[in-house]
Amino acid sequence: MVSKVCLRCNRPLKNPLSQERGYGPECWKKIQQHVEKRQDYPLPCSISDPIIASETLAEISRRARVANRKKCDCGKSLVSGEVKTYDHDCGETLAGFSHPQWVYLTCPKCGYQWAYWKLRGPSLKDLSEPQSTPNPCEVDMSPRRLF
Structure with missing residues (x-):
């Protein structure tokens, strides 16, 4: 470019x-x-099961490759970018991780970190494990009638 x-x-x-x-x-x-x-x-990343976490990241990488956004603003293809995560209260609940994870892809040329949601890729909801404690960003906060 x-x-x-x-x-x-x-x-x-x-x-x-x-x-x-x-x-x-x-x-x-x-x-x-x-x-x-x-x-x-490096940001903290709470892995509960390294094998499952590795498989989850591999699947996220596959999904990132078919996302709608294909190139970084610097012009480099994001296909060879590395997918990483870190602990984040409003992140995705993913299999193999003990805390919700913020998922991003790093541009191989300029190093910009693209949040997964900005790539407009397939949903990651099916990659979660059932959790006993809900993600605070997914709790229904809609108003309810009290009577």
Whole structure:
């Protein structure tokens, strides 16, 4: 992909390398710093059964490949992106994990983390295990008549 303007700040790109990356030198530094910073601090991920969690992530990866969004804003295909999760109260309840998980896919080029729901992929509801405690984000909070 060749871009004539920076995908981050919209300034014109003159350098061929910058045009190929899609980012000017200053924006590219900021993106790289952001990616390195995120890699230094891995987020917690509560796995209750490593084998089942691995199978669940493999299925999510398959579903992400058929999602409606195929490319990152940087122009790179998301097909080779890595699916990851971390503990999140409003995340998906998934088999193999003891806490709800926020599911995202990382762009292999720029490192942007795409939330699974932004990919508009198939639902993950069928990948959950029955839980004794409900996910607080899935509790019905609609008003009820008291009389």
